[in-house]
């Protein structure tokens with residue numbers, strides 16, 4: 001029996017034949033989506049439901065019953081009402097269209113609903129496949145469109161779907177893909193029917209258009225320090241890989257590595273860190289005590305939750321603040337984690353204002369993020385504007401000594417991120433934490449606040465959030481101590497009394 005090609009399988013196949021084959025024949029070897037990925041899927045469903053409000057007389061075609069879906073679709077294809085999720089099959093092609101909208105004279109428009117903020121190539125392929133499927137089934141398709149999120153929309157009261165969505169006509173772009181579509185479809189159908197998993201090498205396709213969940217297996221053959229760890233390696237990594245170079249130590253000398261990459265290679269060869277004491281000293285000299293180590297955790301949603309906010313705006317719900325009054329001595333910790341379903345920002349601002357003194361450096365790791373959060377708080381609450389303006393000039397970025405390679409440890413594996421620097425420099429790891437990255441923190445907070453009825457679980461998540469955010473700022477304190485030790489604690493500025 002020849003296989004049925006759905007649009008989901010078509011998109012898998014477009015990205016990678018091996019991934020498609022594994023999805024169909026060996027699904028158990030695919031790791032489950034993590035909480036952050038699941039959140040994206042769930043959000044996609046919410047956006048889809050909201051888009052239906054654009055067509056109030058639309059007919060919901062059931063999606064949980066294949067036979068009913070096909071029957072109800074068939075019964076309504078002769079009508080003049082928009083259809084939500086009609087199932088269209090033609091030969092061995094099958095798709096469900098998000099919205100099939102009557103366009104007059106028996107023709108239809110395809111409207112694909114996405115929670116993205118611009119139309120990507122993969123969306124064009126997606127719609128091109130749907131149009132092929134619909135036309136093969138005898139439907140007349142007039143235009144193809146994508147409804148996606150308008151990031152300029154600001155919520156005031158009930159969500160207005162007419163403002164939230166941008167509907168872009170992509171018919172011209174879909175036409176351009178027409179010539180190759182049939183070949184792609186045949187190729188993918190051929191892969192589906194194979195009894196052996198096709199051999200596919202690793203490449204940029206492992207991350208685009210989506211991060212493939214099989215990377216753990218496919219990339220496992222790489223050595224400990226592979227060329228894919230090369231700092232800002234970009235395309236060069238793939239050029240090296242194509243030429244047979246896999247280990248960072250085998251990179252030819254004439255390959256044109258920049259200064260930072262050369263430091264990285266030298267550190268891997270020696271197993272020793274690189275230390276530029278002058279650079280470190282210049283950074284440490286820029287600190288003014290008391291020093292406030294600040295980190296925000298945020299969440300963002302496609303559909304804004306609060307009045308005055310935009311889609312995907314970062315909404316801070318937590319901060320951690322370690323305060324060092326002097327270069328050496330006691331460090332105090334303060335934190336705030338929002339409770340309840342209301343807008344977390346007013347209380348967060350209040351708590352932060354209480355603890356952030358009016359002088360001294362504010363240290364963040366990748367400071368543009370903290371600066372942006374503060375600036376958006378000032379936009380939302382104009383009475384904070386003057387306070388926020390006064391903070392901005394005090395913010396220093398602890399990323400600087402590491403992105404400048406004043407310090408580099410081979411265990412950073414080509415990254416200057418806090419998650420790599422902290423363990424390499426201090427041995428403090430994120431591995432044992434329940435929540436160990438920012439995306440997960442936002443998703444966990446959403447789950448604990450908006451969907452969990454289990455009090456134990458809710459408390460566990462909140463504890464995990466406090467631990468995680470606290471480690472980010474406590475970690476910065478430890479990093480500064482290590483950097484201080486490296487410079488022999490010689491500072492140009494006099495120590496505060």
Ligand code: SF4
Nearest residue numbers: 016019206212215218
């Ligand atoms: S990791 Fe890369 S090569 Fe492996 S299945 Fe995924 S996309 Fe294909």
